Amino acid sequence: MSGAPQPFETTWQECIELLDRLPSMPVEERLDAIERLIRNPSPGVRSRSLRMGAAAIPDERLKEYLRADADDVLRNAGLEMLKMRGNRGFSLTLLLLKDDDPDVVLQAVIVLTHLRDPRALEPLRSVLHHPDPNVVQEAIVAIGQIGDARAIPDLLGFLEADSWLQMAAVQALGNLRSPVAVPHLKGLLTDFMAGPLAAEALARIGGLNAFKALAQHWLRFRNEVDNETTLGLLAHLLEGLANAPQAPDGLVVALDELLDNDQENIRVAVARCLLALETGTHDAEALNQVASSHREAAILPACIHHRSDLIPHLLAQSGLQRAWGFLLVARFPKATPASAVVAALQHSPTPDQLGPILRALSKVRAPEVGSALLGFYLRLPEEQRTSVHPLIKVHRRALLDRLAADDDIDPPTRVVLSALLGGSSGDVETSLLELGAQDRVRALHELLELEGVMRGLPWLRWLEEAPETYGAVAAEFASRAGLRDLAPNFREMLKQETRPFLIRTLGELGDRESVPLLIELLEPETPFEPLVLESLGRVGGPEARSALRAATSSGRPQRERMAYRALARCATEEDDEIFRDATDHSDWYVRLSCAEVLGRFSRPENLAALAQLAADPVPIVAQRALSFLEA
Amino acid sequence: MVEATASLTLEELALFNELLASKFGLHFPEHKLEILESRLQPRLFANRLHRFMDYYLLLQYDLKRELDPLTRAITNNESYFFRETSQFEALDNHLLDELSQGGRAGKLRFLSAGCSSGEEPYTLNIFLRGFPAALGKDTLRIDGIDIDNQRLEMAELAVYRPTSLRVLNQQQCSRYFASRSGAGGAGFELRPAFRRGVRFSRGNILDPASYPSSEPYDAVFCRNVLIYFSETGLKAAIENFARAVRIGGLLFLGHSESIIGLTKAFQAERFGQCIAYRRKDS
Numbered sequence: 001m002s003g004a005p006q007p008f009e010t011t012w013q014e015c016i017e018l019l020d021r022l023p024s025m026p027v028e029e030r031l032d033a034i035e036r037l038i039r040n041p042s043p044g045v046r047s048r049s050l051r052m053g054a055a056a057i058p059d060e061r062l063k064e065y066l067r068a069d070a071d072d073v074l075r076n077a078g079l080e081m082l083k084m085r086g087n088r089g090f091s092l093t094l095l096l097l098k099d100d101d102p103d104v105v106l107q108a109v110i111v112l113t114h115l116r117d118p119r120a121l122e123p124l125r126s127v128l129h130h131p132d133p134n135v136v137q138e139a140i141v142a143i144g145q146i147g148d149a150r151a152i153p154d155l156l157g158f159l160e161a162d163s164w165l166q167m168a169a170v171q172a173l174g175n176l177r178s179p180v181a182v183p184h185l186k187g188l189l190t191d192f193m194a195g196p197l198a199a200e201a202l203a204r205i206g207g208l209n210a211f212k213a214l215a216q217h218w219l220r221f222r223n224e225v226d227n228e229t230t231l232g233l234l235a236h237l238l239e240g241l242a243n244a245p246q247a248p249d250g251l252v253v254a255l256d257e258l259l260d261n262d263q264e265n266i267r268v269a270v271a272r273c274l275l276a277l278e279t280g281t282h283d284a285e286a287l288n289q290v291a292s293s294h295r296e297a298a299i300l301p302a303c304i305h306h307r308s309d310l311i312p313h314l315l316a317q318s319g320l321q322r323a324w325g326f327l328l329v330a331r332f333p334k335a336t337p338a339s340a341v342v343a344a345l346q347h348s349p350t351p352d353q354l355g356p357i358l359r360a361l362s363k364v365r366a367p368e369v370g371s372a373l374l375g376f377y378l379r380l381p382e383e384q385r386t387s388v389h390p391l392i393k394v395h396r397r398a399l400l401d402r403l404a405a406d407d408d409i410d411p412p413t414r415v416v417l418s419a420l421l422g423g424s425s426g427d428v429e430t431s432l433l434e435l436g437a438q439d440r441v442r443a444l445h446e447l448l449e450l451e452g453v454m455r456g457l458p459w460l461r462w463l464e465e466a467p468e469t470y471g472a473v474a475a476e477f478a479s480r481a482g483l484r485d486l487a488p489n490f491r492e493m494l495k496q497e498t499r500p501f502l503i504r505t506l507g508e509l510g511d512r513e514s515v516p517l518l519i520e521l522l523e524p525e526t527p528f529e530p531l532v533l534e535s536l537g538r539v540g541g542p543e544a545r546s547a548l549r550a551a552t553s554s555g556r557p558q559r560e561r562m563a564y565r566a567l568a569r570c571a572t573e574e575d576d577e578i579f580r581d582a583t584d585h586s587d588w589y590v591r592l593s594c595a596e597v598l599g600r601f602s603r604p605e606n607l608a609a610l611a612q613l614a615a616d617p618v619p620i621v622a623q624r625a626l627s628f629l630e631a
Numbered sequence: 632m633v634e635a636t637a638s639l640t641l642e643e644l645a646l647f648n649e650l651l652a653s654k655f656g657l658h659f660p661e662h663k664l665e666i667l668e669s670r671l672q673p674r675l676f677a678n679r680l681h682r683f684m685d686y687y688l689l690l691q692y693d694l695k696r697e698l699d700p701l702t703r704a705i706t707n708n709e710s711y712f713f714r715e716t717s718q719f720e721a722l723d724n725h726l727l728d729e730l731s732q733g734g735r736a737g738k739l740r741f742l743s744a745g746c747s748s749g750e751e752p753y754t755l756n757i758f759l760r761g762f763p764a765a766l767g768k769d770t771l772r773i774d775g776i777d778i779d780n781q782r783l784e785m786a787e788l789a790v791y792r793p794t795s796l797r798v799l800n801q802q803q804c805s806r807y808f809a810s811r812s813g814a815g816g817a818g819f820e821l822r823p824a825f826r827r828g829v830r831f832s833r834g835n836i837l838d839p840a841s842y843p844s845s846e847p848y849d850a851v852f853c854r855n856v857l858i859y860f861s862e863t864g865l866k867a868a869i870e871n872f873a874r875a876v877r878i879g880g881l882l883f884l885g886h887s888e889s890i891i892g893l894t895k896a897f898q899a900e901r902f903g904q905c906i907a908y909r910r911k912d913s
């Protein structure tokens with residue numbers, strides 16, 4: 001070991017080379033190299049050398065690192081390596097708890113906190129009597145992280161200790177989440193230093209008693225405490241209870257008074273409390289407040305999780321609140337008045353609401369909801385209708401009745417619905433054939449999921465007779481079902497006119513014969529270039545690869561990036577040199593493709609290039625490379 | 632063969648982030664991947680695509696046509712009248728006086744950057760019209776810009792749903808709005824007096840050329856917009872605001888947003904309940 005910290009002077013390139021040579025070095029030299037490498041500023045180099053160190057450095061040497069008083073880098077590296085060893089390092093760490101040097105004991109406690117192995121609990125309890133207060137403080141924290149209720153009596157003793165230990169104990173009690181600690185924490189709420197932490201600890205423990213303790217405290221001292229924090233904690237506690245509790249005297253009135261406070265955070269916290277207390281006063285106002293801060297339609301705010309009584313009100317609102325109404329319907333389908341759902345379905349949904357509506361309607365099976373579903377479905381833009389298909393099966397009965405009774409439904413929609421409601425293949429086919437071409441295409445677009453029925457249709461004939469009409473829908477189905485028979489027709493169409501869906505479909509069908517056609521599209525420049533390159537990548541094969549290789553050095557950034565990506569998809573070992581040479585390309589997306597390919601073909605020279613990418617400044621590139629190296 | 636429903640991969644997230652940051656400054660961190668996914672999903676449906684990558688490719692060749700719906704899909708337009716009023720109140724106490732003295736005589740000019748459907752600039756207008764210091768001005772002008780055309784149309788129309796008025800009391804509602812019933816449910820129309828002096832145009836915070844005026848503003852409001860920005864987007868926005876506000880003018884951000892330590896052009900100052908950033912003399 002080198003002793004005093006050494007100035008770092010190795011260049012990045014040298015580091016990479018050093019890393020690669022490590023496995024073949026003599027032991028002593030290897031350790032020296034690792035000690036140099038862990039001082040490298042590049043996170044990639046550091047993380048690799050730490051990993052190697054964790055695997056290679058003997059216990060005695062590691063202990064020396066942890067004792068390296070004058071060299072923080074080395075000491076931290078020792079700590080990191082011990083953590084990386086995971087459970088393999090467990091027994092060594094336990095031994096270190098008994099070390100004479102309090103600093104080493106401290107490091108060991110930190111590692112044990114990280115490992116979270118419950119076997120450490122007993123040894124940690126014995127450290128609570130260590131003469132060094134820093135060690136004790138860290139041990140208290142550790143017990144909070146990995147202990148259980150058994151450790152509570154040990155911790156309670158520290159509630160009377162000096163304030164650092166007291167604060168650590170309060171936090172640990174919160175982390176242990178045991179209701180046994182509630183009365184003790186309650187006693188500390190008025191403490192100047194520990195009070196705010198005790199409030200937080202109570203909120204973490206949760207439960208009725210913690211709520212009561214904090215609520216009473218707030219009621220008494222609400223003119224002195226930090227209302228924003230305390231009310232936030234109170235709301236959190238209330239939201240965690242299985243049922244709304246009886247509110248302590250005066251609480252609701254005191255909360256009501258703050259509902260129009262100047263500060264938004266206070267208003268919102270109060271609103272959450274009132275809603276969770278189910279007082280029924282000011283619900284509408286409180287909901288408005290919550291809606292102003294909680295913006296996601298797909299996530300029900302915790303304060304109204306139990307409020308099935310709010311369903312009619314919420315469903316009658318717009319935007320977020322209506323979406324929440326539907327989420328509550330999905331939770332409490334039996335408590336839902338069908339009429340409220342029917343009324344809410346009269347409005348066209350915003351994109352945010354669609355998910356919650358679908359969830360709700362899969363649970364509520366009342367016939368009137370089923371028949372309202374039809375109107376809802378008909379009002380949706382055509383391209384969104386497929387998202388409702390699963391519901392059509394759920395409400396089959398009601399929809400069949402409506403379908404029979406309703407003469408206004410246009411023919412293609414009728415065909416779609418009958419098919420989705422279980423019409424036989426023969427019937428569906430016949431009725432599709434009876435439709436005019438435009439209507440038929442509309443219906444086909446929506447029925448592609450019925451693969452069995454779709455396969456029996458005369459696609460080839462349609463494509464030959466009216467490629468313009470049927471091209472897009474046929475291409476979509478061909479991609480979906482892998483219908484390669486149709487590829488020649490798509491190729492013909494592509495020769496006539498460059499259309500994106502044709503380029504995409506030929507790629508998805510892996511149609512080798514379209515490669516020359518696709519290559520031709522690249523010169524002269526086409527706006528569809530990225531799509532063409534992508535399709536070439538999907539098709540692959542020598543001809544496509546050679547075109548893609550050429551495109552990687554076109555000198556045009558956008559073309560290069562997509563060409564690398566496409567080539568990465570179909571590359572063979574013959575192509576890896578191109579990717580090795582591009583590891584310092586200025587475009588991160590090109591480097592990502594490099595990581596992809598070099599990780600796939602693990603020859604030694606590729607590993608060296610991957611190691612360089614593992615130190616890439618763009619996280620996704622470094623991560624991809626690292627994941628290959630680790631594998 | 633193609634899967635029926637796609638999910639957004641980390642790689643695609645990085646690509647979309649690159650695009651969104653360069654066009655609008657916006658950024659979706661990894662923990663918001665699902666949010667971006669659900670916002671883009673309807674665009675996949677609408678274009679009959681199955682993979683997010685296909686949609687990314689489409690944006691490469693057809694951005695012009697897709698720009699508007701994309702903008703609408705990814706921006707959060709949440710806004711309401713009288714949101715975080717402490718900043719408007721701070722204007723009343725001394726600030727406005729001081730602003731009018733420092734700027735061009737007889738004129739007060741404000742920019743609301745990321746104005747959504749107009750709630751913020753109109754609220755500012757309502758406040759200003761009640762302040763003695765503003766009354767003597769010959770020109771009181773508020774420009775609202777946003778990248779979302781549909782929102783801007785709503786702002787021009789100035790008819791709002793009850794949720795936009797959620798923090799107003801009864802008295803305020805009837806004072807500022809006339810209620811109207813229409814096909815889409817109850818609506819509240821902002822009275823003409825409070826619309827006067829407010830103008831809207833499409834503008835991108837990242838593109839100073841799209842700002843409606845090159846004359847410097849006395850104050851810029853950009854609230855609840857920059858939280859969705861990437862780091863580079865944020866820096867570019869601040870630079871642009873530094874050019875758009877006159878020396879001594881003010882920049883107001885949302886209460887959870889801060890640019891302390893990010894720029895030398897502005898200096899944070901506390902006014903009552905709120906913080907504003909003053910344009911320093913460089």
Ligand SMILES: C[S@@+](CC[C@H](N)C(=O)[O-])C[C@H]1O[C@@H](n2cnc3c(N)ncnc32)[C@H](O)[C@@H]1O
Pocket residue numbers: 654655656657706707708709710711714744745746747748750751776777778779782834835836837853854855856885
């Ligand atoms: C959450 S709203 C905030 C509205 C208002 N400022 C408020 O605080 O209530 C954000 C608005 O910023 C707009 N926006 C996002 N990026 C923008 C950009 N680069 N330029 C202009 N407006 C942008 C969005 O379209 C959206 O309407």
